[in-house]
Amino acid sequence: MALLRRKSKQNTEVNLWELIPVRKFEFEKSENELVTILIPKFTNKFLVQYLMPRLKYQFIKIKLDEIGSAVWNEIDGKKKVGEIADILEKKFGEKIQPIEERLSKFFTQLKLHQFIDFIKEEK
Numbered sequence: 364m365a366l367l368r369r370k371s372k373q374n375t376e377v378n379l380w381e382l383i384p385v386r387k388f389e390f391e392k393s394e395n396e397l398v399t400i401l402i403p404k405f406t407n408k409f410l411v412q413y414l415m416p417r418l419k420y421q422f423i424k425i426k427l428d429e430i431g432s433a434v435w436n437e438i439d440g441k442k443k444v445g446e447i448a449d450i451l452e453k454k455f456g457e458k459i460q461p462i463e464e465r466l467s468k469f470f471t472q473l474k475l476h477q478f479i480d481f482i483k484e485e486k
Contacts (some may be wrong), residue, residue, distance in 0.1 A: 379467055380445035382481040384438045398432040400425040400478060430459060
């Protein structure tokens with residue numbers, strides 16, 4: 364009977380502004396500083412070894428706009444989301460307002476599509 368028990372989900376709230384985002388994929392920059400995220404088409408070792416070299420396009424390309432590219436460039440695995448928000452607010456000013464809503468939605472989408480991971484700051 365113990366095998367059929369479900370794990371209880373703990374309702375723990377985490378402050379997004381205190382988390383540190385970490386990139387999971389490589390990227391390219393264009394001349395005008397716009398970022399293109401490169402996602403490999405296959406992750407299976409066999410397919411990567413034998414099929415990927417024969418493909419014309421080995422990656423799925425996700426192009427980001429000006430603000431998305433600025434956010435992606437600031438993700439370095441050391442800065443918290445709150446620090447990134449401060450940098451972007453200084454850089455873009457009123458163009459990025461309301462910054463809290465926009466950044467939380469953007470980071471949620473990046474995490475949902477598994478482009479980034481979050482780590483907690485170790486004290």
